[in-house]
Amino acid sequence: MPMGDRLLPPHEALEIILRHVRPLPVERVPLEEAGDRVLAEPLIADQDLPPFPAATMDGFAVIAGDVSPWREIIGEQFAGSQTSVEVTPxxxxxxxxxAPLPPGADAVVPVENTELRDDHVVIHQEQVEVGENVRPVGADLRRDQVLVEAGTPIGPAEIGLLASLGKVEVPVFRRPRMSVLSTGDELVDPAQEPGPGQIRDSNRFSLVLAARRAGADVVWSGRGPDDPAALRRLLEERIAASDIVLTSGGVSVGDKDFVKEILDDLGTVHFRRLFMKPGKPLNFATVGDTLVFGLPGNPVSALVGFEVFVNAALRVMAGRRDVQPRPVPVVLTHDVQSGDRLEFQRGLVWADESGVLHARNTGPQASARLLSLVGANAFLLIPPREAPYRAGERVMAVIRGPIGPAPETPAE
Known part of the structure; x- marks a missing residue:
């Protein structure tokens, strides 16, 4: 049962969610499909790379201790082949x-330090050191070395390492299957002209993209009916086919907010009200092994709830080690008024020349104002207090995007 009518602090809500989520099963996928998946087993080198001493520059392979400046050119060594010619004094x-270093050679003299004379080369370098311009065996990686830890997303560098070791199949965690539905008779599709009292559905499209970017496999999305029986049938169907079901709308206190009642009947509702703004009416339930998040209908509330809570669950399911970013201190550049709950203000954070992080919000913070999220790279955590937070005070911020240069104009 949910925890009564107490407004649950966000950190307690997150702890409850994480107690009910586990990494999904492991599957093996072709190398070409492994990008942006999460590695399920550590990548351990089964060989030295390079497996041979290799030249790092174009030039001439020589014996470093040979004091003669004149050398007879006895062959050529190109990358991708191995000559049998042995270098001698x-x-x-x-x-x-x-290219592999030919037998007998222990150094490479760069071509710019040489001069060709018919079938000889003159070395214009006073001293040649052993190993000069040579990449030794194992310089890039050593056999039995742990190269990538399990739980790491596979990016361009990681997939390059997999390819270089001949891993044509890669063990990864299965992507979480997710269904996304918006509820409310007031919603119409974007192509429709809203009638009196109607609005276009934006939440479904925002949440689908957010889910895909977070690594989910969105298997279904659509609008749910406001008829309780039809909505229940749809939810039962989507819960059976999904690891996570997201709904938006229908979780507050209105007469037609059916989602919370259906969730009470289908499974266990762990909480439904949070001590945060935006996003106070947020339901979290489990039905068997499926997680169900009933997000608020206001667009910003839904996206903030997704980023703070759903994203963390997705990361655990996908096997990632980095579940939640740690808040960092930032210095406010303008006064900020606090509310009656912990507020996740959408903000812009940048660093000055000394590395100190500064922040401002993105203007009006109404929970229906999607524009407050455009360009925001952080949530500014503003706890409730009577006095406003003043410019120059430090607050904590959750960074959600790259930190760029200082903005040219202040927030309005």
Whole structure:
């Protein structure tokens, strides 16, 4: 049962959610499909790379201790092949970058430090050191070295390592299957002209994109009816087919807010009201192994609830190690009025020349004003208090995007 009518602090709500979520099963996918998935097993090198000493510059492979400036050119060594010619005192082999060092050689003299004379090369370098311009065996990675920890998203560098080790199949966590539905008879599709009292449905599209960016496999999205029986049938169907079901709307105190009543009947509702703004009416329930989040209908409330709570659940399900970003201190550049709950104000954070983080909000913070999220790279955490927070005071912020340069104009 939900925790009575107490407004639950966001950190307690997150703890409850994380107690009910586990990483999803592991599957093996082709290398070409592994990008942006989460590695399920540590990547351990099963060989040294490079497996041979290799030239790091175009030039001539020589014996470093050979004191003669004149060397007879006895062969060529290109990347992708291996010559059988052995370098001996008084000889050299022409070599290209990345090519294996020929037998007998222990250094490479760059081509710019040489001069060709018929079938000889003159070394214009007073001293050549052993290993000069040579990448030794295992310089890039060593056998049995842990290269990438399990729980790491596979980006361009990680997939390059997998390819270089010949991993044509990659163990990854299954993507969470998610269904997204908006509720409310007042909603119409974006292509429709709203009638009296109607609005276009934006939440469904915002939440679907947010879910996909967070690594979910959105298997269904649509609008739910405001008829209780039809809505219940739809929810039962989507819960059976999904790891997470997101609804938006229908979780506050209106006469037609049916979602919370249906969730009470289908499973266990763990909480439904939070001590935060925006996003006070947020339901979290479990029906079997499926997580159900009843997000508020206001667009900003829905997206803030997604980023703070649903995103954390998705990261755990996808096997990621980084579940939630840690708040960091920032210095306000203008006065900020607090409310009666912990407020997640949409803000812009930047660093000055000394590395100190500064922040301002994005203007009016109404929970229906999607524009407050446009360009925001952080949530400014503003606890309730009687006096406003003044410019120059420090507050905590959750960074949700790249930190760029200082804005040119202040918030209005």
């Amino acid at each position: 008084g000889t050299a082999v022409r070599i290209t970058t990345g």
